[in-house]
Amino acid sequence: MQKNLTNKTIIITGSNSGLGLEAAKKFADLGNTVVLACRNAESGRNAERKIGKNSLFIPLDVSSRESMDNFVMKFGQKFSNLDILVNNAGVMLHPPQKTKDGTEITFAINYLGYFYLSLKLIPKLIGSVNPKIVSVSSISSYRVGKINWDYFDPSEKISSFKEKREIYEHTNLFRLMFSIELQKRLSERNIPIKSIACHPGVAKSKLGRYFFLAKLIYALPVMSSSKEGAKSIIFSCVNSSLNGGEFVGLNTKKQHKGDPIIVAPNPIVEIETQRNKLWQMTVEKYGIDL
Numbered sequence: 001m002q003k004n005l006t007n008k009t010i011i012i013t014g015s016n017s018g019l020g021l022e023a024a025k026k027f028a029d030l031g032n033t034v035v036l037a038c039r040n041a042e043s044g045r046n047a048e049r050k051i052g053k054n055s056l057f058i059p060l061d062v063s064s065r066e067s068m069d070n071f072v073m074k075f076g077q078k079f080s081n082l083d084i085l086v087n088n089a090g091v092m093l094h095p096p097q098k099t100k101d102g103t104e105i106t107f108a109i110n111y112l113g114y115f116y117l118s119l120k121l122i123p124k125l126i127g128s129v130n131p132k133i134v135s136v137s138s139i140s141s142y143r144v145g146k147i148n149w150d151y152f153d154p155s156e157k158i159s160s161f162k163e164k165r166e167i168y169e170h171t172n173l174f175r176l177m178f179s180i181e182l183q184k185r186l187s188e189r190n191i192p193i194k195s196i197a198c199h200p201g202v203a204k205s206k207l208g209r210y211f212f213l214a215k216l217i218y219a220l221p222v223m224s225s226s227k228e229g230a231k232s233i234i235f236s237c238v239n240s241s242l243n244g245g246e247f248v249g250l251n252t253k254k255q256h257k258g259d260p261i262i263v264a265p266n267p268i269v270e271i272e273t274q275r276n277k278l279w280q281m282t283v284e285k286y287g288i289d290l
């Protein structure tokens, strides 16, 4: 394990709150430059003030391709290279909504944003020492027994609780499949970027904000803190012995709490044809590829 991650440039999406904010604090303390990629200017600037030295807010809404393009341009004007991208922004049980681009909101933020931003930032990662793309997923990815492809950019409204829960689970599985497939494709092209997925267990944050019961659960005193939850993100970024293609989870049976360790993903993730299908569907629909 590399102990001194320092002097790196690290982008964290959704770093004004929860796990992203905690990871950003840690990386700034270690002497890295952390780019706070947040959708709300006031919250982004607040986070920048809280963290202080070594942090910079650049606006980013991962539900909008225009915003992601602008972010990449602004980042490029300020930085010549990128060491680590942490795909962290996410939502759970979001009310029915389409994005400006016409995409279902949870799908857009939780999956498409990861795919699009990662591919856009690859040119900035190439040339850095030990560059990484770390993608946050969830233990909810294990709950998908068989992929329901209707959750790939659904045209129907996602309105019942069951649908909202299932699209959250599916998008977390898609994030994980993307991370593993990206590693395979990077390796085939001899691009030395490592793609690593991780999950935080269950930790206090604002993730439950869209559903009253979840809001209560995600604030319970027995829950791990956001700082605890950020451990798997930090481990994935700091650990230089990871080869790429791993899923970093926690060392307990249910993986709700614990210390970071490499874990086996949902067996669906290991099925290459399923990962390929997801990748191809994304490329065909959005016209972006590695």
Ligand SMILES: NC(=O)c1ccc[n+]([C@@H]2O[C@H](COP(=O)([O-])OP(=O)(O)OC[C@H]3O[C@@H](n4cnc5c(N)ncnc54)[C@H](OP(=O)(O)O)[C@@H]3O)[C@@H](O)[C@H]2O)c1
Binding pocket: 013, 014, 015, 016, 017, 018, 019, 020, 037, 038, 039, 040, 043, 060, 061, 062, 063, 088, 089, 090, 091, 092, 109, 136, 137, 138, 139, 199, 200, 201, 202, 203, 204, 205, 206, 207, 208, 229
């Ligand atoms: N906490 C857990 O137990 C847990 C468990 C499994 C997985 N996760 C995953 O961990 C990640 C972080 O969640 P959290 O628990 O820290 O929740 P959180 O406190 O709600 O943080 C989510 C962050 O994502 C940002 N975000 C949402 N939509 C965005 C968009 N369109 N563009 C840019 N940023 C956006 C939020 O910004 P705003 O504040 O502006 O909305 C916020 O900064 C998520 O991907 C979540 O799925 C968390």
